[in-house]
Amino acid sequence: MAVQPDYQIIFQNKMIQANVGVIVNVLEDHMDVMGPTLDEVAEAFTATIPYNGHLVTIESEYLDYFKEVAEERNTKVIVADNSRISEEFLRKFDYMVFPDNASLALAVAEALGIDEETAFRGMLNAHPDPGAMRITRFADQSKPAFFVNGFAANDPSSTLRIWERVDDFGYSNLAPIVIMNCRPDRVDRTEQFARDVLPYIKAEIVIAIGETTAPITSAFEKGDIPTQEYWNLEGWSTSEIMSRMPP
Structure with a gap:
């Protein structure tokens, strides 16, 4: 993953020279190097659009822009179609998969000439990324708790979508504990999560870990985070954090 726009140009044009490019989304992530606005992020991503190949992407406010660049490069655009992905199929995975993820993979298969049945089978058999969003059940069987590993989400939109998706799956959201790694x-x-994520999650306890937790502490003290308790565990070791966690 090349974040620096100059590196993206080098990776695509000098090294990989891919003939199938995938632009998953344009979100507020790594704005310090690709921003300062989403327009610059979208412009940076155009470096990965191949010449004389295929561009796979989703419906977005930047779709027409990407299509213009692709046309200039004689590249066919395939727009992922979420209507081809059923909820039944998504629930076959043992980790959380969003419709966009599966429809993008299906669109790539189309670009490669792979039939739909083979593509669906391949998705289910593929090894997930180590950071895949899994939900782990633990504690008492009669009153279980669930750990939702959402640490791979780096932006507000993706994080809130995970929260909504967990609710869609029917997991209990009573007295949730949110761990924010800083x-x-x-x-x-x-600062972005303190402003655009935590105020929209009604947690019983918000726990800040890692380093430089001041933005979370400040937002809590201002009353911007709707939580009953806030634990600032900045600098604590993993074992110390686990010893503090509720049983």
């Missing part, structure tokens, strides 16, 4: 090299992301 990184010293991503203070802007911490």
Whole structure:
């Protein structure tokens, strides 16, 4: 994954020279190097659009823009179609898959000339990414708790979609505990989550871990985060954090 726009140009035009390019989405992530606005992010992504090949992407406000660039490069655009993905199919995975994920893979298969049946079978047999969003059940069987691993989500939109998707799956959202991992090299992301994510999740406890948790603490003290309890565990070790967690 090349984040720097110059690296994207080098990876595509000098190294990989892919004839099938995929633009998954244009979201507020890595804005410090691709921003400052989503328009610049979209412009940076055009470096990955191949010449004389295929571009696979989703419906978005930047679709027409991507189509214009693709046309200039004699590249066919395939727009992923979520209507081809059933909820029944998504529930066959042992980790959380969003319709966009599956429809993009199906569109790539189309670009490669792979039939739909083979594509669906391949998705189910593929090894998931190590950061795949899994839901782990633990604690008492009669009153289970669930750990939702959403740490791979780097932007507000994706994080809130995970929260909504968990609810769609019917998992209990009573007395949720939200763990926010803060990184010293991503203070802007911490500020973004304090402003655009945590105020919209009604958690019983919000726990800030990692480093540079000040933006979360400040938002809580201002009353912007609707939680009954806030634990600032900045600098705590994993074992110390686990010892503090409720049984």
